[in-house]
Amino acid sequence: xxxxLSRWPFRRLPLDETPALVRKLRxxxxxSAWCGSFDALLHRDVAAxxxxxxxxxxxxxxxxxxxxxxxxxxxxxxxxxxxxxCHEVFRMRGARLxxxxxxxxxxxxxxxxLMQLATDRxxxxxxxxxxxxxxxxxxxxxxxxxxxxxxxxxxKAVPTARVMLLNALRGPxxxxxxxxxxxxxxxxxxATLENVGGVAELIEQVSADRVLYGSHAPFFYPDAAALKLKxxxxxxxxxxxxxxxxxxxxxxxxx
Amino acid sequence: MILDVHCxxxxxxxxxxxxxxxxxxxxxxxxxxxxxxxxxxLTWSHAPTPENFRKQNDEVxxxxxxxxxxxxGFVYVSPHFVKESLAELDRCVRDGPMVxxxxxxxxxxxxxxxxxxxxxxxxxxxxxxxxxWWKANGNMPGESTxxxxxxxxxRQPQATLICGxxxxxxxxxVRAIRSCKNVYADLAGGDPMAGQTEMxxRELGAERVLYGSDAGGRSxxxxxxxxxGADIPPEAKRLVLGENTARxxxxxLKAKGRSIG
Numbered sequence: 001x002x003x004x005l006s007r008w009p010f011r012r013l014p015l016d017e018t019p020a021l022v023r024k025l026r027x028x029x030x031x032s033a034w035c036g037s038f039d040a041l042l043h044r045d046v047a048a049x050x051x052x053x054x055x056x057x058x059x060x061x062x063x064x065x066x067x068x069x070x071x072x073x074x075x076x077x078x079x080x081x082x083x084x085x086c087h088e089v090f091r092m093r094g095a096r097l098x099x100x101x102x103x104x105x106x107x108x109x110x111x112x113x114l115m116q117l118a119t120d121r122x123x124x125x126x127x128x129x130x131x132x133x134x135x136x137x138x139x140x141x142x143x144x145x146x147x148x149x150x151x152x153x154x155x156k157a158v159p160t161a162r163v164m165l166l167n168a169l170r171g172p173x174x175x176x177x178x179x180x181x182x183x184x185x186x187x188x189x190x191a192t193l194e195n196v197g198g199v200a201e202l203i204e205q206v207s208a209d210r211v212l213y214g215s216h217a218p219f220f221y222p223d224a225a226a227l228k229l230k231x232x233x234x235x236x237x238x239x240x241x242x243x244x245x246x247x248x249x250x251x252x253x254x255x
Numbered sequence: 256m257i258l259d260v261h262c263x264x265x266x267x268x269x270x271x272x273x274x275x276x277x278x279x280x281x282x283x284x285x286x287x288x289x290x291x292x293x294x295x296x297l298t299w300s301h302a303p304t305p306e307n308f309r310k311q312n313d314e315v316x317x318x319x320x321x322x323x324x325x326x327x328g329f330v331y332v333s334p335h336f337v338k339e340s341l342a343e344l345d346r347c348v349r350d351g352p353m354v355x356x357x358x359x360x361x362x363x364x365x366x367x368x369x370x371x372x373x374x375x376x377x378x379x380x381x382x383x384x385x386x387x388w389w390k391a392n393g394n395m396p397g398e399s400t401x402x403x404x405x406x407x408x409x410r411q412p413q414a415t416l417i418c419g420x421x422x423x424x425x426x427x428x429v430r431a432i433r434s435c436k437n438v439y440a441d442l443a444g445g446d447p448m449a450g451q452t453e454m455x456x457r458e459l460g461a462e463r464v465l466y467g468s469d470a471g472g473r474s475x476x477x478x479x480x481x482x483x484g485a486d487i488p489p490e491a492k493r494l495v496l497g498e499n500t501a502r503x504x505x506x507x508l509k510a511k512g513r514s515i516g
């Protein structure tokens with residue numbers, strides 16, 4: 001549920017060629033991967049970014065594994081057209097947002113409007129809370145994590161929104177959980193989740209229905225997410241929810 | 256054999272060292288980690304007094320009491336208290352079961368005041384693990400960088416030094432220690448950013464790269480993936496996962512009449 005295509009702006013990654021990434025994900029047993037594009041972080045021609053993302057995901061070499069999640073930047077003029085194209089032209093199932101790279105807070109009016117319009121279109125909204133540990137950012141591009149505190153209030157006005165936070169959790173306690181633990185329409189991926197046994201502890205905090213498998217590949221070694229499940233020794237039913245059940249449920253609610 | 260060079264008793268459930276150690280070993284067993292190097296106690300201090308570091312070392316000794324077959328201890332000391340640190344080295348390493356020294360963020364290791372501790376560790380054949388970071392948002396005043404460690408390595412060429420976290424900003428950290436052949440890169444404690452292990456192996460050689468996790472604050476899993484998921488040859492993975500750390504610990508273990516197990 002947390003994969004990116006194209007190039008990370010600050011270094012080449014071992015799996016940043018899509019065929020190699022697809023091969024690796026397949027080796028790990030991944031059947032479907034929700035993908036955004038690294039280009040979306042800094043490129044202003046978001047329409048072109050989304051078109052390339054769609055094209056790459058549709059390529060036969062992707063073998064139907066890659067599910068594109070286009071980007072909408074509500075700080076750009078006429079961003080509503082990007083949302084429309086994601087939905088109507090590319091038939092995407094959701095949008096991926098980068099509020100910190102695009103320079104807006106979650107209490108900004110355009111974000112509330114974007115949440116409403118995306119929900120009206122039955123799109124899942126993924127919000128990338130971070131992309132990289134801020135301690136290792138390039139000195140010229142330091143981007144603070146997204147402040148998630150305003151999100152519960154925004155969601156009160158859009159109770160049917162389906163929101164998934166990417167890279168929002170460092171540990172199974174505190175942080176984003178203290179803000180969003182009770183917001184039932186919000187789910188979390190495990191890519192940046194740490195602590196030994198962290199996935200099992202997270203599930204104790206928020207229930208297995210709100211935790212999804214996410215690797216943040218190819219920026220992270222994709223093996224990490226798979227090993228986290230093994231470390232937490234989840235029961236079969238719980239593991240199925242995390243690996244695919246919750247994601248399928250989110251998709252089907254929008255179908 | 257997989258040997259984790261960087262583990263702690265913090266961030267793990269349990270109210271005693273023994274309980275926490277049992278949980279750590281349980282998690283380690285689930286993903287195939289055979290041996291752990293443990294340092295620092297249940298509650299940490301950035302600038303520990305001698306009383307505090309002795310207490311933390313006592314907690315590690317407690318943990319080793321029942322888990323000495325699965326873990327090796329490193330003694331935690333402070334360059335602010337050299338005399339007391341040397342005494343602690345004698346207590347825990349010379350006269351006790353510990354096999355390494357842990358230096359954290361009390362004082363930067365580029366300063367020569369640290370040298371007596373490193374010299375004593377080297378006399379005892381103990382490895383020296385120095386935490387290092389290069390933080391874009393600013394280091395703590397006493398927090399060493401890989402550059403500091405490189406200076407120490409030049410002053411103490413006989414010492415076996417481990418560059419904790421490879422500086423966090425590992426693209427700079429690897430370069431900083433590249434020319435210091437007595438410095439080894441610890442992969443632990445940062446996110447599992449793809450390419451870290453490949454770069455370290457390419458620039459330092461697989462013999463100078465060590466798997467570590469920084470568990471329990473970090474997941475064993477995320478850190479192990481840095482090696483298992485890396486695009487390096489199988490023989491390099493074996494070195495990084497355990498053979499290198501076993502080689503570094505071999506002299507002191509032999510002196511103590513012990514083996515890696």
